[in-house]
Amino acid sequence: MKEIPLLKVRQWLPEWEQVQKFGQDLRRKPDPHFYVGAVPAKVLRELSGVLKRTTEARENNQPDLGIQRRHDEERSAEIASYLQGGFPWSTLGTKQQDSLFDDIRMPGWLPTAIVANVKLPEDDQSERRVAEGEHCTIVENGLSAVLRLPSEYVLGVWEPSLGFPLEIIDGQHRLMAFGRDVPDDFDLPVVVFNGLDLSWQAYLFYVINIKPKKINPSLAYDLYPLLRSEDWLERIDGPKVYRESRAQEIVEFLWRYEGSPFYRRLNLLGEPGSPYLKQATVVRSLVATLMRPGDRVAVKNRGGFFGCLDRERRGWSRIQQCAFLTRALADLFMRIKETAPSWLSDLTGDEPLFDKTSLLNTDQGIRAYLHVLNDLMISGWEQHKASGWVFGSDDASPSDELINEAVRALSDMQPLASFVGELNQNLVAFKWLSSDNSNLQPQEQRQRMAYKGSSGYGVLREDVLAHLSALEGRIAELAQGLRMETE
Numbered sequence: 366m367k368e369i370p371l372l373k374v375r376q377w378l379p380e381w382e383q384v385q386k387f388g389q390d391l392r393r394k395p396d397p398h399f400y401v402g403a404v405p406a407k408v409l410r411e412l413s414g415v416l417k418r419t420t421e422a423r424e425n426n427q428p429d430l431g432i433q434r435r436h437d438e439e440r441s442a443e444i445a446s447y448l449q450g451g452f453p454w455s456t457l458g459t460k461q462q463d464s465l466f467d468d469i470r471m472p473g474w475l476p477t478a479i480v481a482n483v484k485l486p487e488d489d490q491s492e493r494r495v496a497e498g499e500h501c502t503i504v505e506n507g508l509s510a511v512l513r514l515p516s517e518y519v520l521g522v523w524e525p526s527l528g529f530p531l532e533i534i535d536g537q538h539r540l541m542a543f544g545r546d547v548p549d550d551f552d553l554p555v556v557v558f559n560g561l562d563l564s565w566q567a568y569l570f571y572v573i574n575i576k577p578k579k580i581n582p583s584l585a586y587d588l589y590p591l592l593r594s595e596d597w598l599e600r601i602d603g604p605k606v607y608r609e610s611r612a613q614e615i616v617e618f619l620w621r622y623e624g625s626p627f628y629r630r631l632n633l634l635g636e637p638g639s640p641y642l643k644q645a646t647v648v649r650s651l652v653a654t655l656m657r658p659g660d661r662v663a664v665k666n667r668g669g670f671f672g673c674l675d676r677e678r679r680g681w682s683r684i685q686q687c688a689f690l691t692r693a694l695a696d697l698f699m700r701i702k703e704t705a706p707s708w709l710s711d712l713t714g715d716e717p718l719f720d721k722t723s724l725l726n727t728d729q730g731i732r733a734y735l736h737v738l739n740d741l742m743i744s745g746w747e748q749h750k751a752s753g754w755v756f757g758s759d760d761a762s763p764s765d766e767l768i769n770e771a772v773r774a775l776s777d778m779q780p781l782a783s784f785v786g787e788l789n790q791n792l793v794a795f796k797w798l799s800s801d802n803s804n805l806q807p808q809e810q811r812q813r814m815a816y817k818g819s820s821g822y823g824v825l826r827e828d829v830l831a832h833l834s835a836l837e838g839r840i841a842e843l844a845q846g847l848r849m850e851t852e
Contacts, residue, residue: 367518368511369408371400371503371557393562400503400510400559401478403552406543407520412501413481413540414529444542448473478554479536480569483512484528485560496526503559512557520549534558534566535573608658611671611683612651616644618687618763624772625691626698630719640719642726650732653822654739655690669739670746685756687763688771692782693738697789701797708796711804722802724825729816730797733825737833737844741788744843749784784839791840795832 377397387394447455451471483501484493499515515530517523533540540553561569620631631647632639655671671686681689698718701709712720724730742751756771776782798805800813816825833844 367514367516369402369404369514371402371510371512373505373508373510374399374401391563392565393560395561395565396559400512400557402512402555402557404512404555405549406540406547406551406553407549408514409479409481409531409553409555410540410543411520411523412514412518412529413531413533438541440538441541444475444539448475448542475539475553477536477539478556479540480534480556480558480573481536482532482534482558482561482566484530484532488560493528493532495528495530499525499527499530501530503557532566534561534570608652608656609648611686612648612656613644614683614763615651615687615690616647618768619647619691619694620644622687622691622765622768624695624768626695626718630716640721640726642728642731646728647731650728650735653732654735655686670743670751671739681754682756684763684767684771685754685775688756688768688775691768692772692775693785693789696786697734697792700786700789700793704790704793706793706796708798711798711802722799724797724799724816727799729821729825730799732822733829734792736822736826737792737829738785738788740847741840741843742784744846745784745839748839749780750778751781754778754781787838788833788840791833791836791838792829795829 375398443455449455451473455473483503484495486495486500488494498517501515502513504511504513515523543551558566616631617633619625619627620629620633622628627642627647630641631644632641633644635643635645651671655669657669671681701718709717712718712723714720717723719726725734742749746752754775756774796809798809798813800810800816802810805813812828815821827848830844830848834841834848
């Protein structure tokens with residue numbers, strides 16, 4: 366193969382002639398068109414290089430000419446798995462892919478175009494230089510064209526003497542997902558620019574990857590009934606992807622809603638040094654509690670009422686989920702501050718509940734609260750008449766206005782609202798301090814050491830239930846029942 370057919374796409378507006386920076390700072394005036402074509406994956410990979418961003422050049426006071434971030438091998442491996450069996454088959458473990466879930470394989474299409482650029486001889490920066498005679502060229506014939514490959518190119522044999530004749534502007538992880546065993550006729554859609562200067566490449570990469578509004582991550586969750594039967598939905602692995610998407614949406618709402626105690630107090634990006642819980646921590650806790658799959662028969666695993674399929678018995682719209690969790694957490698934090706239990710003074714800072722030694726600011730602590738909240742809600746479902754609260758539709762996206770209305774509606778549901786308030790009031794007296802708190806007695810520190818690690822989730826949940834069981838009232842009775850079920 367020496368030539369690849371292309372279709373010429375003309376995109377130019379008269380207003381673009383007014384751009385003042387053409388010819389400046391790696392901004393050579395681009396052609397008024399680009400090209401689209403189907404390029405074999407093997408050919409594109411052998412002819413392409415990716416100019417990556419690094420810190421080395423900047424540390425040496427040199428310009429960083431890289432466009433893309435470092436190649437993430439795990440991401441390419443995930444795409445490779447997707448190619449073999451589609452989504453959500455690609456999210457399963459190897460053993461499950463080989464046996465239990467082989468029936469859910471689907472085509473792993475990659476219909477989104479990779480964006481590439483043909484280097485010109487005048488692109489002589491050291492990182493981009495191509496040896497003489499090894500350039501690709503585009504030859505036009507009206508609205509059609511061909512990409513002419515280097516004369517010495519032989520599939521599977523050729524290697525460039527210096528740099529690659531093509532460079533990838535967007536799509537490196539998709540391209541790197543292909544190994545040598547991919548069929549020769551497996552094509553990728555490619556948008557091809559000819560001699561696009563580096564500043565325009567960086568601009569294009571920004572427009573494609575950073576500027577667009579992020580797609581709602583719960584979209585896949587809501588489309589799920591259209592993609593799979595309800596029987597398949599109940600299987601243990603596939604639905605986790607969609608539960609995580611819904612959980613992420615709720616966590617993001619907790620971060621941006623002013624009525625939430627976590628307003629601007631979650632570490633959404635996982636940045637080091639932040640005093641707040643990481644987004645991933647709360648997402649995992651929600652998936653493990655309010656959204657966990659359950660067995661409708663087994664008493665010990667009733668699942669999470671946010672993710673339950675039985676909508677007649679329980680199961681709320683996303684508006685209700687956000688409103689309920691926001692109100693429950695806000696009520697807990699408010700009661701702790703107003704009651705000012707003795708343990709609160711052992712925390713420091715302007716926001717003591719977000720002190721690094723506050724259990725409510727740890728993975729184990731927030732999960733224990735959500736776990737107890739979920740299980741007591743289910744155990745007392747008929748008592749607090751939760752099924753009577755109906756608000757919003759499944760396809761309505763959470764907004765501040767809708768959540769405010771839902772919270773007001775929830776406040777009018779006295780059996781339900783009073784149940785949550787009573788639970789939170791009983792939890793105020795529990796000493797929410799981690800083993801790292803210096804004000805604890807040695808025995809208390811040793812007890813709380815058991816909260817660390819994966820086994821700590823169950824230990825802390827049991828201690829919280831034991832605390833509730835020792836009190837009086839309906840919350841104590843429900844907690845005692847839960848403890849008896851798990852013995």
